[in-house]
Amino acid sequence: MKLFEISFVNISDQKGGVGYKMDALVNNRIKQVLKGDQNAYSDIVNLYQHKLYQICYRMLSNKHEAEDIAQEAFVRAYINLHTFDQKRKFSTWLYRIATNLCIDRIRKKKPDYYLDAEVAGTEGLDMYSQLSSNDKLPDDQVEQMELQDRIQYEISRLPDKYRSVIVLKYMEELSLQEISEILDLPLGTVKTRIHRGREALRKQLNNL
Amino acid sequence: MGTCPQYIVDYMQEYLDGDISRENEQQLKQHLQNCASCRQHMHELSDTVAFVKSAAHITAPPHFESEVMKRLPKGKSRVGVQRWFRRHPILVAVAVFFLFMSTSLIGSYQNNEFSVTKQPNLVLDGQTVIVPEGVIVKGDIVVKNGDIIVEGEVDGNITVINGEYMASTAVVTGEIEEIDEVFEWLWYEIKSMANTVVELFQ
Numbered sequence: 295m296k297l298f299e300i301s302f303v304n305i306s307d308q309k310g311g312v313g314y315k316m317d318a319l320v321n322n323r324i325k326q327v328l329k330g331d332q333n334a335y336s337d338i339v340n341l342y343q344h345k346l347y348q349i350c351y352r353m354l355s356n357k358h359e360a361e362d363i364a365q366e367a368f369v370r371a372y373i374n375l376h377t378f379d380q381k382r383k384f385s386t387w388l389y390r391i392a393t394n395l396c397i398d399r400i401r402k403k404k405p406d407y408y409l410d411a412e413v414a415g416t417e418g419l420d421m422y423s424q425l426s427s428n429d430k431l432p433d434d435q436v437e438q439m440e441l442q443d444r445i446q447y448e449i450s451r452l453p454d455k456y457r458s459v460i461v462l463k464y465m466e467e468l469s470l471q472e473i474s475e476i477l478d479l480p481l482g483t484v485k486t487r488i489h490r491g492r493e494a495l496r497k498q499l500n501n502l
Numbered sequence: 503m504g505t506c507p508q509y510i511v512d513y514m515q516e517y518l519d520g521d522i523s524r525e526n527e528q529q530l531k532q533h534l535q536n537c538a539s540c541r542q543h544m545h546e547l548s549d550t551v552a553f554v555k556s557a558a559h560i561t562a563p564p565h566f567e568s569e570v571m572k573r574l575p576k577g578k579s580r581v582g583v584q585r586w587f588r589r590h591p592i593l594v595a596v597a598v599f600f601l602f603m604s605t606s607l608i609g610s611y612q613n614n615e616f617s618v619t620k621q622p623n624l625v626l627d628g629q630t631v632i633v634p635e636g637v638i639v640k641g642d643i644v645v646k647n648g649d650i651i652v653e654g655e656v657d658g659n660i661t662v663i664n665g666e667y668m669a670s671t672a673v674v675t676g677e678i679e680e681i682d683e684v685f686e687w688l689w690y691e692i693k694s695m696a697n698t699v700v701e702l703f704q
């Protein structure tokens with residue numbers, strides 16, 4: 295019984311330790327980069343590349359675009375590194391750059407009426423299924439999709455303001471607080487968007 | 503489901519957030535026991551969450567890191583740029599010069615106008631500047647498109663552009679330069695600008 299307690303304490307210590315070590319490593323590399331050592335940045339890229347690429351891919355549904363935007367996000371972060379407040383979490387700052395770039399990219403591709411409709415989008419969820427009907431595939435084709443393709447397809451049909459919160463919460467597994475900082479939205483708005491995002495997804499999945 | 507109150511759906515969402523009060527949870531459970539359509543709705547929402555959570559983790563392509571490193575700008579930080587300016591003042595001056603000044607300078611070179619630095623005690627004779635005997639000029643003298651004869655003393659540099667420097671028993675503490683070619687003259691302008699640039703960055 296006592297042994298069990300001890301090992302339990304150790305596990306939680308390790309967990310805190312890993313996070314602390316990673317932050318310390320990142321801050322150390324940032325300082326080196328700021329001193330002019332460009333190569334130190336490769337450790338930062340190495341550490342966050344998969345998570346950042348995943349966010350971009352989930353947002354854009356296109357491998358080439360995701361790669362381009364994720365790389366661009368790292369480059370922007372590098373250029374603006376002197377503005378980063380090292381008391382804050384680096385990943386939050388980096389993800390914010392990436393999600394902004396993704397949203398810009400999505401809006402550039404969309405016809406204007408789509409944008410306007412979203413801004414005006416109030417409570418009515420019906421509007422969203424109407425709006426996304428443009429990219430909707432025939433039902434039989436959707437039913438034959440592999441699970442992973444189907445997930446990405448459904449995510450891609452969400453309006454981008456719901457897509458971003460759903461991706462950050464369920465795929466990046468971030469806390470609501472972090473999501474609110476990344477998207478620069480009040481916590482309440484993040485919650486509402488998650489609720490509506492889940493509801494919109496539910497309708498998509500059950501509309502076949 | 504049309505007859506069911508909206509707050510029941512709100513409770514479902516709060517329940518899925520793991521952020522529901524005990525009272526609301528009780529109310530939700532009671533309603534779900536008696537309402538098949540809300541039960542269905544709740545099931546669908548839970549399935550939706552399970553569906554997105556089953557998304558596989560995606561990894562970046564193989565050469566992602568090196569591609570990012572290739573895309574980084576070379577002369578990155580502002581500190582670095584300032585240092586570079588200080589180390590290469592002539593190059594910076596050349597760049598600044600050709601960007602902003604070339605037309606006006608070449609223009610003024612080509613109009614052949616006589617000019618001389620304003621200093622007290624200088625005597626002008628047509629396009630010839632004379633530093634008379636017994637006179638001490640403190641500071642640099644630049645003569646453009648004219649000659650200079652020094653009989654007294656100059657405590658500074660003398661530069662003659664497109665002209666001649668003549669002296670017999672003169673005392674000049676600084677450097678004497680004669681510039682006749684366009685290129686040399688430009689070079690002179692660039693050098694003096696470089697000194698200004700160096701001062702700016704110190």
Ligand SMILES: [Zn+2]
Nearest residue numbers: 506537539540
């Ligand atoms: Zn009901």
